[in-house]
Every structure is written in structure tokens, then in C-alpha cells.
Amino acid sequence: MVKVGYVRVSSLDERQRLSVEIQTEALASCNVLFSEKQSGSNDDRPELEKAINLAKKLSNQGKQVSLYIYKLDRLTRSMSKLGSLIDEFNQHNIKLISLQENIETDSLTGRLLCIVLGYVAEIELDNIRLRTKAGLKKAKENGVILGNPGLSEKKKMEIVKLYQLNSVPVKTIARRLKVSESSVYKVARIHNLSRRNGNNATSKH
Numbered sequence: 001m002v003k004v005g006y007v008r009v010s011s012l013d014e015r016q017r018l019s020v021e022i023q024t025e026a027l028a029s030c031n032v033l034f035s036e037k038q039s040g041s042n043d044d045r046p047e048l049e050k051a052i053n054l055a056k057k058l059s060n061q062g063k064q065v066s067l068y069i070y071k072l073d074r075l076t077r078s079m080s081k082l083g084s085l086i087d088e089f090n091q092h093n094i095k096l097i098s099l100q101e102n103i104e105t106d107s108l109t110g111r112l113l114c115i116v117l118g119y120v121a122e123i124e125l126d127n128i129r130l131r132t133k134a135g136l137k138k139a140k141e142n143g144v145i146l147g148n149p150g151l152s153e154k155k156k157m158e159i160v161k162l163y164q165l166n167s168v169p170v171k172t173i174a175r176r177l178k179v180s181e182s183s184v185y186k187v188a189r190i191h192n193l194s195r196r197n198g199n200n201a202t203s204k205h
Contacts, residue, residue: 001064005030006051008074010039023070026099030068043081052085056092065093071100072117077124079115086111151183159187166195 005027009019020035027033032054036047051067059065067089069075075098076082086105089096096105101117104110151159155177162173163184174181188194 001066002055002058003030003032003066003068004051004055004058005033005068006048006074007033007035007070008045008048009037023074026070027068043076043078048075052088055089055094059092059094066095066097068097068099070098072098072103072114073124083115086114151179151187155179156187159184160191160193163188163193163195 007020007023007027009023024033024035034047034051036045038045038047055065055067072082075085075096086096088094089105090111096114097103098114101113103114103117105114158177159173159179162168162176163170170181170184173179173184177184
């Protein structure tokens with residue numbers, strides 16, 4: 001038997017790094033382990049494709065292959081994707097094993113349970129999206145400014161002052177003030193500053 005493991009996290013912050021360690025430790029018995037940072041709703045996952053292709057290749061060579069995951073939602077949160085993956089695994093005699101749910105898809109009962117839990121995962125994802133949308137709407141109604149707060153007036157004036165010194169490159173201004181070059185150009189444009197002729201128009205603001 002060959003055990004192929006797959007680990008997925010959505011990001012690599014401290015909590016997710018812990019998740020990687022937990023999943024990796026749980027799948028320590030696997031002969032080969034694939035890991036990647038991708039959203040569960042994203043179907044374009046190179047490492048998952050590699051894991052599946054290896055499993056199919058080994059199965060075609062006559063080996064008994066199992067694809068191990070820590071939890072079902074690590075594989076996908078899409079019900080349609082889960083269904084197509086289970087069909088694909090069955091066609092190539094690959095057994096899917098999810099440790100947390102104790103699922104093995106080499107039986108009809110296991111496949112049915114996998115489908116049911118897949119629906120639960122998709123519903124949970126929809127609920128998260130709805131709560132996030134409702135939270136953002138409520139925050140906006142309460143006057144909370146969402147997104148990038150932008151540059152402070154002090155920072156803008158520092159950009160204007162340095163930009164008027166033609167000898168200071170935009171890249172240097174951005175690095176010195178810890179802003180993006182596009183922000184420097186935006187401030188210069190708002191204040192009607194130009195370096196083309198070596199003369200700068202003064203701001204009316």
C-alpha cells in the first residue's frame with residue numbers, strides 16, 4: 001500500500017502554521033506528503049493536482065493507493081468539486097481517507113457520509129460569507145471606514161516636500177517614507193506637482 005498525504009492551509013499566519021504542524025503530524029505515516037497555501041474555494045491547486053496525479057499513476061501500476069487528508073474541508077469546500085473528486089478516485093481505485101471524520105471511501109457508506117459532510121462544509125462556507133457580508137454592512141452603517149485608511153496629512157506633506165526636490169528620486173522618497181511609489185505619484189498629481197521642466201507648481205491645498 002502507498003499512502004499519499006495532502007495538507008492545505010488558507011494562509012501562513014501563526015494560527016495556520018499551527019494547523020500545518022497538526023496536519024503534518026497526523027499524516028506522518030504517509031509515504032509522500034504534498035502541502036500548499038490555498039483557499040478551499042479555489043479549485044486551482046497545483047499541489048493537490050500533483051498528489052492526485054501521483055496517486056493515479058501508482059494505482060495504474062497496480063499498487064494499492066490511499067489519499068490521506070486531515071479533514072474533509074482540506075480537500076475542498078465545494079460540493080460539486082468533492083463529488084467529481086470522489087468519482088475520479090473511484091475510477092482509479094484510489095481510497096480517500098479523512099482522519100478527523102474517520103471516512104474511507106472504499107465503501108458505499110463511506111462515500112455517502114463523505115457527500116453528506118461535504119454538504120455541511122459548503123453550507124458552513126456560505127454562512128461564513130453571509131456573516132462577513134452582514135458584518136461589513138453593519139460596520140459601514142456605524143461609520144467605520146473600511147479598507148486602506150490612506151496616508152495621513154503629515155505624510156502627504158512630507159511627500160510634497162521631497163518631491164519638490166528634483167534631486168531626490170521617487171524610489172528614494174517611497175523607501176524613506178515607507179510608502180509605495182504609486183502613492184508618491186498620486187500625491188504629486190493631486191498637488192499639481194511636475195518634474196518635467198524642473199519647475200513645480202505650488203499646491204493650492
